[in-house]
Amino acid sequence: MSNSKLYxxxxxxxxxxxxNEHDKMYGYEITQKVKALTQGELNITEGALYPALxxxxxxxxxxxxxxxxxxxLRKYYKLTESGTKETVNKLEELAEYIKTMQxxxxxxxx
Amino acid sequence: MKLSKEEIKxxxxxxxxxxxxxxxxxxxxxxxxxxxxxxxIENEGVSFNEALLETHRGFGNQFIEFGVPNKxxxxxxxxxxxxxxxxxxxxxxxxxxxxHRKNYRKTFLSFLTSSRFIVEFILLDITIYSIYQFNPKxxxxxxxxxxxxxxLSKIGFGxxxxxxxxxxxxxxxxxxxxxxxxxNYFFIAGFGNYYEDVTPKPYFIAIIFYVVLFPFLRHSLNxxxxxxxxxxxxxxxxxx
Numbered sequence: 264m265s266n267s268k269l270y271x272x273x274x275x276x277x278x279x280x281x282x283n284e285h286d287k288m289y290g291y292e293i294t295q296k297v298k299a300l301t302q303g304e305l306n307i308t309e310g311a312l313y314p315a316l317x318x319x320x321x322x323x324x325x326x327x328x329x330x331x332x333x334x335x336l337r338k339y340y341k342l343t344e345s346g347t348k349e350t351v352n353k354l355e356e357l358a359e360y361i362k363t364m365q366x367x368x369x370x371x372x373x
Numbered sequence: 374m375k376l377s378k379e380e381i382k383x384x385x386x387x388x389x390x391x392x393x394x395x396x397x398x399x400x401x402x403x404x405x406x407x408x409x410x411x412x413x414i415e416n417e418g419v420s421f422n423e424a425l426l427e428t429h430r431g432f433g434n435q436f437i438e439f440g441v442p443n444k445x446x447x448x449x450x451x452x453x454x455x456x457x458x459x460x461x462x463x464x465x466x467x468x469x470x471x472x473h474r475k476n477y478r479k480t481f482l483s484f485l486t487s488s489r490f491i492v493e494f495i496l497l498d499i500t501i502y503s504i505y506q507f508n509p510k511x512x513x514x515x516x517x518x519x520x521x522x523x524x525l526s527k528i529g530f531g532x533x534x535x536x537x538x539x540x541x542x543x544x545x546x547x548x549x550x551x552x553x554x555x556x557n558y559f560f561i562a563g564f565g566n567y568y569e570d571v572t573p574k575p576y577f578i579a580i581i582f583y584v585v586l587f588p589f590l591r592h593s594l595n596x597x598x599x600x601x602x603x604x605x606x607x608x609x610x611x612x613x
């Protein structure tokens with residue numbers, strides 16, 4: 264992941280936000296979606312994505328659905344009810360964080 | 374460009390050789406690697422081998438692993454550089470464990486109040502109480518057996534299920550009740566040692582302990598069966 268330390272803390276929020284906008288997504292699709300949305304600026308590595316997905320699943324924020332696609336099984340992730348609620352909280356938290364950082368970095372804009 | 378059945382099989386074998394032995398871990402890795410390889414071949418114009426190698430590195434696999442003897446390095450080649458997969462499995466194992474424990478806690482109360490369990494528990498208590506009036510030692514043995522049965526049943530249910538073999542999810546589901554099972558063994562050992570010279574032994578203490586422990590062990594079996602049924606569905610899909 265580029266600028267990994269800055270982005271790492273927001274990985275869960277990024278995943279939750281994407282799943283909030285799509286009904287269900289699989290691991291590789293998430294990495295490609297992030298890459299496309301950020302025009303290649305942010306590249307989520309497999310080593311960072313899956314532990315985050317599994318953690319969110321263990322916390323009950325994500326649900327898993329398995330389907331057969333092109334001679335193999337695919338695991339789709341989707342938000343649970345509590346996951347949808349948590350997404351709202353996480354996004355508010357992130358917006359607040361960005362606002363605070365703007366205040367610190369550029370007091371004139373705030 | 375879609376990979377052929379043979380190429381997908383090749384990647385699956387590569388994962389097995391990279392020591393990803395659990396089928397429920399492999400299915401997620403396989404889909405990711407196949408999707409990535411297909412994408413790289415189509416959009417970057419690289420060969421199958423180059424695409425696979427690049428994806429292999431993406432998981433944090435390194436080519437030099439300290440402590441690997443030279444003979445293993447030359448023998449295993451690419452497959453010995455599986456440190457990324459090992460980390461993947463370790464982290465997944467931790468999270469599956471958390472998921473099972475959370476599910477155990479979440480469903481415990483509803484299990485305790487289920488009519489099936491209440492009937493089962495009352496029948497056990499009446500049996501133990503009745504036997505205790507005539508022979509406390511027999512009541513003690515029966516209550517221990519009642520506590521061991523859920524753990525033995527797990528082995529029984531899982532033994533003939535292919536979905537249970539080499540499944541990380543089922544390995545962790547089996548381990549969920551291990552804490553209570555350990556308590557069971559520790560208590561037997563402790564009780565025997567502490568009251569070694571006491572005759573007759575105060576069996577009612579042990580009986581109360583096991584009657585309290587029973588719901589925890591019984592619920593562990595319930596959670597195990599739920600996990601096994603979910604796993605069976607995925608395995609059926611995999612082998613269909």
